[in-house]
Amino acid sequence: MAVAQVRDVAKKAGVSPATVSNALNHPEKVSAATLARVQAAIDDLGYIRNDAARQLRAGSNPAVGMIVLDAANPYFTDVAQGAEQHLAELRRPLLLGNSAQREDREATYLDLFEQQRVAGILIAPVGNVLPRLRRVRDRGTAVVIIDRNAGADEFSSVSVDDKQGGRLAADHLLSQGARRIAVIGGPGGLRQVQHRLRGAQQRIQQSPEASVEFLETDAMDTESGRRSTESLLARPLHERPDALFATNDLVALGCLQALAHHRVRVPEDIMLLGYDDIAFAASATIPITSVRQPSARMGLQAAELLRLATEDPQAAVQHTVFQPELIVRESTSRE
Amino acid sequence: MAVAQVRDVAKKAGVSPATVSNALNHPEKVSAATLARVQAAIDDLGYIRNDAARQLRAGSNPAVGMIVLDAANPYFTDVAQGAEQHLAELRRPLLLGNSAQREDREATYLDLFEQQRVAGILIAPVGNVLPRLRRVRDRGTAVVIIDRNAGADEFSSVSVDDKQGGRLAADHLLSQGARRIAVIGGPGGLRQVQHRLRGAQQRIQQSPEASVEFLETDAMDTESGRRSTESLLARPLHERPDALFATNDLVALGCLQALAHHRVRVPEDIMLLGYDDIAFAASATIPITSVRQPSARMGLQAAELLRLATEDPQAAVQHTVFQPELIVRESTSRE
DNA sequence: CTGAAAGCGCTTACAG
DNA sequence: CTGAAAGCGCTTACAG
Numbered sequence: 213m214a215v216a217q218v219r220d221v222a223k224k225a226g227v228s229p230a231t232v233s234n235a236l237n238h239p240e241k242v243s244a245a246t247l248a249r250v251q252a253a254i255d256d257l258g259y260i261r262n263d264a265a266r267q268l269r270a271g272s273n274p275a276v277g278m279i280v281l282d283a284a285n286p287y288f289t290d291v292a293q294g295a296e297q298h299l300a301e302l303r304r305p306l307l308l309g310n311s312a313q314r315e316d317r318e319a320t321y322l323d324l325f326e327q328q329r330v331a332g333i334l335i336a337p338v339g340n341v342l343p344r345l346r347r348v349r350d351r352g353t354a355v356v357i358i359d360r361n362a363g364a365d366e367f368s369s370v371s372v373d374d375k376q377g378g379r380l381a382a383d384h385l386l387s388q389g390a391r392r393i394a395v396i397g398g399p400g401g402l403r404q405v406q407h408r409l410r411g412a413q414q415r416i417q418q419s420p421e422a423s424v425e426f427l428e429t430d431a432m433d434t435e436s437g438r439r440s441t442e443s444l445l446a447r448p449l450h451e452r453p454d455a456l457f458a459t460n461d462l463v464a465l466g467c468l469q470a471l472a473h474h475r476v477r478v479p480e481d482i483m484l485l486g487y488d489d490i491a492f493a494a495s496a497t498i499p500i501t502s503v504r505q506p507s508a509r510m511g512l513q514a515a516e517l518l519r520l521a522t523e524d525p526q527a528a529v530q531h532t533v534f535q536p537e538l539i540v541r542e543s544t545s546r547e
Numbered sequence: 548m549a550v551a552q553v554r555d556v557a558k559k560a561g562v563s564p565a566t567v568s569n570a571l572n573h574p575e576k577v578s579a580a581t582l583a584r585v586q587a588a589i590d591d592l593g594y595i596r597n598d599a600a601r602q603l604r605a606g607s608n609p610a611v612g613m614i615v616l617d618a619a620n621p622y623f624t625d626v627a628q629g630a631e632q633h634l635a636e637l638r639r640p641l642l643l644g645n646s647a648q649r650e651d652r653e654a655t656y657l658d659l660f661e662q663q664r665v666a667g668i669l670i671a672p673v674g675n676v677l678p679r680l681r682r683v684r685d686r687g688t689a690v691v692i693i694d695r696n697a698g699a700d701e702f703s704s705v706s707v708d709d710k711q712g713g714r715l716a717a718d719h720l721l722s723q724g725a726r727r728i729a730v731i732g733g734p735g736g737l738r739q740v741q742h743r744l745r746g747a748q749q750r751i752q753q754s755p756e757a758s759v760e761f762l763e764t765d766a767m768d769t770e771s772g773r774r775s776t777e778s779l780l781a782r783p784l785h786e787r788p789d790a791l792f793a794t795n796d797l798v799a800l801g802c803l804q805a806l807a808h809h810r811v812r813v814p815e816d817i818m819l820l821g822y823d824d825i826a827f828a829a830s831a832t833i834p835i836t837s838v839r840q841p842s843a844r845m846g847l848q849a850a851e852l853l854r855l856a857t858e859d860p861q862a863a864v865q866h867t868v869f870q871p872e873l874i875v876r877e878s879t880s881r882e
Numbered sequence: 883c884t885g886a887a888a889g890c891g892c893t894t895a896c897a898g
Numbered sequence: 899c900t901g902a903a904a905g906c907g908c909t910t911a912c913a914g
């Protein structure tokens with residue numbers, strides 16, 4: 213069975229294709245009687261508009277593309293959900309791409325979104341995509357950067373003060389008596405990791421009796437946390453840290469698993485602190501202290517900044533910086 | 548700055564638009580020298596193909612659409628990841644839609660995918676979408692159903708034997724001494740819920756001393772599990788169940804939170820068993836016994852069945868049914 | 883309010 | 899191996 217087209221609908225309704233199009237896109241231009249006949253013909257034939265043709269002629273695609281660092285991380289599903297909710301109100305579909313922290317995948321999704329001429333792109337960048345994003349914007353696509361203030365002067369962005377998050381984490385661990393802190397996460401090139409680490413370092417350096425080291429990982433998943441922790445536990449006892457600061461909660465959960473496996477007590481022997489405050493941090497074997505980011509609100513605000521940028525390409529660039537919040541739980545509470 | 552088009556590339560390379568198109572789509576038809584000039588022109592101008600035009604003319608969209616019941620559930624992110632991996636090898640982008648168990652959202656994504664004339668659709672259905680899926684297929688779009696054997700005769704499908712899963716769960720709880728079992732999940736119209744419940748009921752009815760009740764929820768998230776459990780704990784002690792079978796792990800985590808909040812001991816006072824075996828089940832406050840589904844493999848197989856269906860629309864319908872596996876943990880181990 | 887004509891940017895036969 | 903012409907299915911001015 214051939215797929216119905218505008219001309220089939222037009223013939224059935226006894227009008228021209230132009231009128232069918234108007235009934236669909238500008239119903240106020242069409243008389244009520246005609247509208248009803250067109251609608252009936254559409255229902256009869258099961259007509260479904262061909263988006264490629266519409267888009268080609270109309271010259272624009274309402275959809276918005278989004279690229280996240282890890283689609284399996286509840287933090288990013290929350291951000292995406294916030295963005296999707298706001299975009300749905302604007303009648304804009306969200307196309308979600310997962311870079312999995314890999315530059316090649318990031319580039320593939322950027323290709324795809326550009327080829328589709330999406331109206332806008334929301335991106336949590338992995339690689340140095342700024343030059344590319346500039347070209348994207350110059351071709352007329354709005355861009356908003358999530359979770360990064362690099363490129364801050366050129367693109368609107370939504371982020372969290374990650375240095376402050378690192379400071380909060382370190383400050384809390386020190387106040388609980390930690391003296392040897394290991395920061396676990398990576399890759400080190402990722403802006404978020406750098407800032408969380410630097411914030412922690414800055415705070416720890418103010419305490420002469422405390423020290424900090426950085427264990428870099430390839431990824432930010434549970435497996436990475438487990439492996440890093442295993443390597444720490446392979447050391448002689450007196451060279452082990454007394455606190456772990458994982459740069460996200462998935463890594464923290466991995467750390468917790470390795471610690472439990474080796475019967476290291478948390479927090480008595482080693483304290484553990486995560487980042488993002490995903491729902492599972494609170495439900496963990498030992499509930500995990502974590503630095504909360506307002507994930508859904510960040511997604512919503514990113515979508516809003518994108519709306520502003522698409523509606524007025526000349527509009528001033530805007531940066532929304534949220535403040536992180538420390539949520540204290542058992543994994544760092546020694547008394 | 549205007550966006551570069553084929554004709555601009557052609558002019559710059561000193562060839563015709565047709566040759567540019569051939570260089571892009573059928574490089575074997577073009578001489579090496581011409582290919583190099585075209586490529587140089589493309590790079591120079593930063594040309595990006597307009598997918599809408601390509602698709603309109605070529606008459607097909609390589610992309611595949613997927614609709615899941617809950618994009619925030621790690622089970623579905625795992626399934627999606629499996630599918631995406633296989634589709635990537637076939638050079639097919641995956642467009643992911645989240646129905647959030649809502650029929651209106653499911654319909655919206657089906658609209659979107661149909662308008663985009665995707666090559667295929669992978670769907671875990673919420674509502675009664677079979678009539679619609681029939682029309683979709685009749686228009687030439689391949690369809691594979693995930694996680695449902697309803698409609699089994701018409702569409703290829705990938706599923707797990709959920710009745711068996713329910714039986715495994717009930718059998719284990721009974722063997723651990725449970726006598727009053729509450730099944731928590733919903734909505735009751737969802738095929739997975741029905742089968743898991745029915746499997747459990749069948750097994751429990753074989754034990755005259757045991758009873759089962761069903762607490763239906765609106766959704767399958769943590770909040771639903773928490774609320775249902777609260778209502779159970781509001782009962783007099785002797786009317787409480789001694790075991791909870793949550794129809795997925797998110798619900799189970801919610802149950803666990805409510806139980807902990809009321810200082811009910813797990814498994815001593817009430818046992819808890821979940822479904823899906825998401826990674827977080829093992830890391831929970833009390834590690835949760837769960838029925839495992841091979842999520843990534845299911846996604847991969849769904850993509851493979853879709854490939855078969857797109858390559859030969861006349862190909863026979865195929866059903867892959869995986870067997871569930873019980874993973875026993877602390878939440879049900881009374882000794 | 884309605885319709886005839888043109889054209890969005892590409893690719894596909896086809897002729898050379 | 900290369901190019902001129904046609905056309906994919908829509909929507910947009912424009913004329914009536």
